[in-house]
Structures are given as C-alpha cells and as structure tokens.
Amino acid sequence: MGELRAYAALFSGQFRSVASYRASFVADLVTNLFGTVLDVLAVLVLFRATRSVAGFTLAQGLLVVSLSSCGFALADLTVGNIDRLKTYVRTGTMDAVLVRPLAALPQLVLMDLPVRKALRAVVAVSVLVVALRLNHVEWTPGRALLVVSAPLAGAVFFGAIFVISASLAFWWVESGEIGHAFTYGGRDFTAYPTPVYSGWFRGLFAYAMGFGFVAYQPALALLGRADPLGLPAWAGFLSPLVALVAAGIAAVVWRTGIRHYRSTGS
Amino acid sequence: MSVIAMRGLRKDFTVRVGRGRLRREKRTVTAVDGIDLGIERGEMVGYIGPNGAGKSTTLKMLTGVLTPSAGEVSVCGLSPVPQRTRLALTIGVVFGQRSQLWWDLPLRDSFALLRHVYRVPAGAHAARLRRCRALLELDEFLDTPVRQLSLGQRMRGELTAALLHGPSVLFLDEPTIGLDVVSKQAVRSFLAELGGSGDVTMVLTTHDLADIERLCRRLVVIDHGRVVHDGTIEALHARYGSRRRLVVDLDAPLAPDFAVPGAELVALDAGGHRASFDLLSSVAGAVVAELTSLAAVRDLALVEPDIEDVVARLYRS
Incomplete structure (x- = not known):
C-alpha cells in the first residue's frame, strides 16, 4: 500500500511539472494524434493500391493493424518512457533513481507523463472497434475473450520489447536508435499480415521473436480463417503465453543490465 | 558492529579506447582497488582524494548504485545492491551534481512528495522539516520552483530532502562544491550541528579541506583507489612532518x-x-x-x- 502511494506521489509530481508547461503539452498531444492517424492511413493507402495484400482484404488488414496498434499504444502509454533510459544512463540521472526506496523501472516509467500517448491508445481502440464491425465477426465466448486478451498480451509483449531494447543502454551507452529497430520496427512488422513477409526474415521476426503472435494470429482466429502459413487455429490464442515469455526475458535482461550500470564521473 | 564495513572492496571498469578511426581497444581501469574500512556509529568521516581517485565510486557502491566487482560491503547491516530499496529508507544521499528535487516544482512540493516516497509519518516529517527550515533558512525560497533557485539555495534544499526520512547514515558527495562563502558556512554549520548529536553517521567527500577541518575528526585519504591515510588530521600532519x-x-x-x-x-x-x-x-x-x-x-x-x-x-x- 505504502509503495502505491509513493508511486502515486511520483505520478502527481510529474503531472504538476508537465502542467507548468501548457503550450508544449498541447503541441505534444497534437503531434501524437497525427502520428497514429498516419499509421492507419499508411495501411489504407497500401490497400487502395492493391485491393488485397497476400490474400487479405482491406477490412481484414485493418483488423491486423488495429490489434497491433492497440497493443503498441498501450505499451507505449505505460512503459514507453523507458526508451529515455539511455539519456538517464549517459547523464547519470540513474544515480538519483537508484538511491530512492523504490524499484527503478516504475520510477523511470513515471519520470515522464504520457498523457499525450493516451490519445494514441484511444484512436487505436476506436479503429479496432471499426475493424471488428467491418469484418462481421461471429462472436463466440472464445473470440470475446480473444478480443480483450490479444491487445493486452500485445501490450505486455511490446512492453517487454521496450524494456529489452532500452536495457541495451546499460552495456552500450551510445546505443542510440538501435533499440527503436525492435520497438517501432516490431510494431511496423505486426501491422501487416505475416504472409506479406518471406524467407528467414519472416521466420526470425514472426516466429523466433514472436511478433507474428501479437496481431496476425489472433486476427485469423477472430476471422475464423485458416492460416495460409499452416499454423493451427489455436495459435491465435498463444499471444498471452508469448507475451509472458517475452516479459520473463525482459525481467532477466533488466536485472542483469542494472548491475552493469556504471554511472558517470562527478 | 560497524555501521559501514568494506572488505577488499573493488570496482573495475572496462573502457574502450579509440585507436585510429575504427579500431578500439578494451582496457580495464580499476577505480577502487581493495578498500578495507570500518566506520562506527556517529562518526563523521572525511573522504578525500584527487580527481579520479575513486571517492564517488566508493560512495556509489555504498549506496547500492554500483555493483562492486569484488569484495564485501555492508551498510547498516544491509548489502547495498541486493537490498537497495530497504537500504534507501535508512540512508540519506546528497550527490552535489544530481538532484533529488523536482525541477519544475516549488521546493515545498518536492518535500511533500518525498514524504510519500519514503513513507514517513506526517508528524515526524513536519518536525524534521521545521528544524531544517530554521537551521538552513529555507523560508524565503520555499515556494520558488527548483529550476529558479541559486546553487546555494538548491543545495540547502537537497540537504533537507536527504534528511526528511530521518536517515541514520548520511552520504555527502561534494556538498559544498561551487557554493559561495556564506552558503558554505551555512551548510557546514548545519552538518556540524547534525553530527553533534552523535546519532547520524556521516561520510563526506570534498575537495574543500576546510569542510574536513570544520567537520571531521577522521580523515580517509584515497589515491588510485587505495587508502593512503586513515586517521585524524593531526596524525596526518605528524606523519608527513608538517611543522608549525x-x-x-x-x-x-x-x-x-x-x-x-x-x-x-x-x-x-x-x-x-x-x-x-x-x-x-x-x-x-x-x-x-x-x-x-x-x-x-x-x-x-x-x-x-x-x-x-x-x-x-x-x-x-
């Protein structure tokens, strides 16, 4: 209980800090909204050009992209701030975080207020609702469960990717934008049906790294479509398991990383 | 039992040194090279050494920020890295260069938030804050956002922030660096008063030896990561033959x-x-x-x- 109050205090401190710069807050809000709309538009444009992509119609493609962006937006909203870790490591701000009686990860997450990112999550959920209606999904209890669990599992999965790629900074301070290849790159990968990709690239990202289970497989299960790539129907329900594995790996990487923290001279 | 105990404490850093345009060489630099030290309850220890001697690195290992490469360390009977959050509740830390305060909020708000972060009962918090306000003369800038404070004012704020949870050990990394004479005096007499009670153990690093003369009976000098002197200032004079x-x-x-x-x-x-x-x-x-x-x-x-x-x-x- 006491710890929750402590985190609430950190949150309110950040809220009041952000509120002291109102103009930049509004500007942030607008750019983020614009970013999400662009993501969806990119998919629409692609389907306008070709009518169907790898055998998927516009509506079906929209379902994939909306599941992906729901997961990503939720993860970005909750732990996305962690990608600032490299700045904190480089400047030694981590010192101040580590001398407080709280876990480091939640503190870092609360060091920046992501209210602006909440807007992205709202847009993503709205697109999901539209996509579900366009596809005339036949509702069963399993699918009802799936439509809730898939975005949440996607959020956990992307959250894990955020943490792992941010942890790079503990070993490699100049990791720069490399982490983004996995976070934003992963999101872009999951935005399209997996059959769009081919060869080792597909094998690595979709199956070995698990990105295929975030949006594509759950979308198939919601649509009641057989996987052209041959995975059974229940593969659509694997996303929570994949997310848990990713979260486990992220926890180990984070713990190892924080012991490698080397601070800066002062 | 010592409040702070270090045995064979060591910290190595791997640095990559540029050789030519692309080639880089790995090299191990030893920042702390086997320190054995025990500090008793209520002691005020000055921890000095030239730049790069390993002062801050030692302090960061004592506070759980850095993981030692070898050796043992315990503070208040706790192992700093594995028990970091528990240790944080019993120690106070002032890193002169790193703020514990909320940059955009008035000082008063930072103190209120820290009460929740450290889960301090309201009464005890108010009493400690009242004492700090009086001794450090905080009242005139309590409602100013931290970003607008002068360095001396901010440092007085940092000291207060480090003490509001009533720590039994206080680590101060260059608490007077960059301060003007008046602020230095204020910080020193505050620390002297605090240490006078004998309840708080204090370790401070500094380049200003006046801090040590004013505050610390015990002086630990380190160089190249090793202890080269441990004792009183008088003992140091006697050993190095300084004469009146x-x-x-x-x-x-x-x-x-x-x-x-x-x-x-x-x-x-x-x-x-x-x-x-x-x-x-x-x-x-x-x-x-x-x-x-x-x-x-x-x-x-x-x-x-x-x-x-x-x-x-x-x-x-």
Whole structure:
C-alpha cells in the first residue's frame, strides 16, 4: 500500500511539472494524434493500391493493424518512457533513481507523463472497434475473450520489447536508435499480415521473436480463417503465453543490465 | 558492529579506447582497488582524494548504485545492491551534481512528495522539516520552483530532502562544491550541528579541506583507489612532518647563521628584521626566549600547518 502511494506521489509530481508547461503539452498531444492517424492511413493507402495484400482484404488488414496498434499504444502509454533510459544512463540521472526506496523501472516509467500517448491508445481502440464491425465477426465466448486478451498480451509483449531494447543502454551507452529497430520496427512488422513477409526474415521476426503472435494470429482466429502459413487455429490464442515469455526475458535482461550500470564521473 | 564495513572492496571498469578511426581497444581501469574500512556509529568521516581517485565510486557502491566487482560491503547491516530499496529508507544521499528535487516544482512540493516516497509519518516529517527550515533558512525560497533557485539555495534544499526520512547514515558527495562563502558556512554549520548529536553517521567527500577541518575528526585519504591515510588530521600532519611556523619581527637584524635548538631558520626578510622558523619540537617558548635575549621582539605570529599543503604533498607522492 505504502509503495502505491509513493508511486502515486511520483505520478502527481510529474503531472504538476508537465502542467507548468501548457503550450508544449498541447503541441505534444497534437503531434501524437497525427502520428497514429498516419499509421492507419499508411495501411489504407497500401490497400487502395492493391485491393488485397497476400490474400487479405482491406477490412481484414485493418483488423491486423488495429490489434497491433492497440497493443503498441498501450505499451507505449505505460512503459514507453523507458526508451529515455539511455539519456538517464549517459547523464547519470540513474544515480538519483537508484538511491530512492523504490524499484527503478516504475520510477523511470513515471519520470515522464504520457498523457499525450493516451490519445494514441484511444484512436487505436476506436479503429479496432471499426475493424471488428467491418469484418462481421461471429462472436463466440472464445473470440470475446480473444478480443480483450490479444491487445493486452500485445501490450505486455511490446512492453517487454521496450524494456529489452532500452536495457541495451546499460552495456552500450551510445546505443542510440538501435533499440527503436525492435520497438517501432516490431510494431511496423505486426501491422501487416505475416504472409506479406518471406524467407528467414519472416521466420526470425514472426516466429523466433514472436511478433507474428501479437496481431496476425489472433486476427485469423477472430476471422475464423485458416492460416495460409499452416499454423493451427489455436495459435491465435498463444499471444498471452508469448507475451509472458517475452516479459520473463525482459525481467532477466533488466536485472542483469542494472548491475552493469556504471554511472558517470562527478 | 560497524555501521559501514568494506572488505577488499573493488570496482573495475572496462573502457574502450579509440585507436585510429575504427579500431578500439578494451582496457580495464580499476577505480577502487581493495578498500578495507570500518566506520562506527556517529562518526563523521572525511573522504578525500584527487580527481579520479575513486571517492564517488566508493560512495556509489555504498549506496547500492554500483555493483562492486569484488569484495564485501555492508551498510547498516544491509548489502547495498541486493537490498537497495530497504537500504534507501535508512540512508540519506546528497550527490552535489544530481538532484533529488523536482525541477519544475516549488521546493515545498518536492518535500511533500518525498514524504510519500519514503513513507514517513506526517508528524515526524513536519518536525524534521521545521528544524531544517530554521537551521538552513529555507523560508524565503520555499515556494520558488527548483529550476529558479541559486546553487546555494538548491543545495540547502537537497540537504533537507536527504534528511526528511530521518536517515541514520548520511552520504555527502561534494556538498559544498561551487557554493559561495556564506552558503558554505551555512551548510557546514548545519552538518556540524547534525553530527553533534552523535546519532547520524556521516561520510563526506570534498575537495574543500576546510569542510574536513570544520567537520571531521577522521580523515580517509584515497589515491588510485587505495587508502593512503586513515586517521585524524593531526596524525596526518605528524606523519608527513608538517611543522608549525614561527614568524618574528625584531628591532635589530638577525645574523643569517643564527641557530637555536628546536627550530630551523627558514627565511630572513626585511633586512634581517623578520625571521621565520620551522618548529621542530612543539615548544615555541624556548625559541622566543632565546630571541629576546638577542634583540627586542616587536611582534610574533605562530602559523599552523596548512592541511592543503600536506594533502598536495600526499597526492604527489
């Protein structure tokens, strides 16, 4: 209980800090909204050009992209701030975080207020609702469960990717934008049906790294479509398991990383 | 049992050194090279050394920020890295260069937030804050956002922030760095008052030796990651042979070959009217008596050895 109050205090401190710069807050809000709309538009444009992509119609493609962006937006909203870790490591701000009686990860997450990112999550959920209606999904209890669990599992999965790629900074301070290849790159990968990709690239990202289970497989299960790539129907329900594995790996990487923290001279 | 115990404490860093445009070489740098130290409850220890000697690195290992490469360390019976969050509740940390305060919020708000972060009962928090406000004269800038505070004001805020949860050990990394004389005095007398109670153990690193002379009975000097001196300031003077100096103004000039037991003539100025002696024994009286038998002594001064000189000599050796 006491710890929750402590985190609430950190949150309110950040809220009041952000509120002291109102103009930049509004500007942030607008750019983020614009970013999400662009993501969806990119998919629409692609389907306008070709009518169907790898055998998927516009509506079906929209379902994939909306599941992906729901997961990503939720993860970005909750732990996305962690990608600032490299700045904190480089400047030694981590010192101040580590001398407080709280876990480091939640503190870092609360060091920046992501209210602006909440807007992205709202847009993503709205697109999901539209996509579900366009596809005339036949509702069963399993699918009802799936439509809730898939975005949440996607959020956990992307959250894990955020943490792992941010942890790079503990070993490699100049990791720069490399982490983004996995976070934003992963999101872009999951935005399209997996059959769009081919060869080792597909094998690595979709199956070995698990990105295929975030949006594509759950979308198939919601649509009641057989996987052209041959995975059974229940593969659509694997996303929570994949997310848990990713979260486990992220926890180990984070713990190892924080012991490698080397601070800066002062 | 010691409040702080270090045994064979060591920290190595791997650094990559550029060789040519692309090639980089790995090299291991030892920042702390086997430190054994015990600090008892209520002690105030000055931890000094030249830049890069390993002072901050030691402090960061004691506070759980850095993981030691080898050796044992315990603070308040806790192991800093594995028990970091528990330890954080019992220690206070002021890293001169890293703020614990909320940059955009008034000082008052930071203190209120820290009460929740450290889960301090409201009454105890208010009492400690009242004391800090009085001793550090915080009232005039309590409602100013931290980003608008002067360095001295901010440092007083940092000190308060580190003490509101009533820590039993206080780590201060260069608490007076960059402060003006008045702020330095304020910080020093506050720490002296705090240490006077004997409940708080304090370790402070500094480059300003006046901090040490004012506050610390015990002085630990480290260089290249090793302890080169551990003891009182007097012991340091005795060990490095620093001497008190007697400067005498005489009515009649003194001969350059003048000799007196227990002192050494080191300078003769003002046409022989002013003589400076290094005292070999600690008795100045005999030397003065000898001089008065030669000529009338108009004025005399006894100069205490300068700790800065001693330490400078220590660093160079």
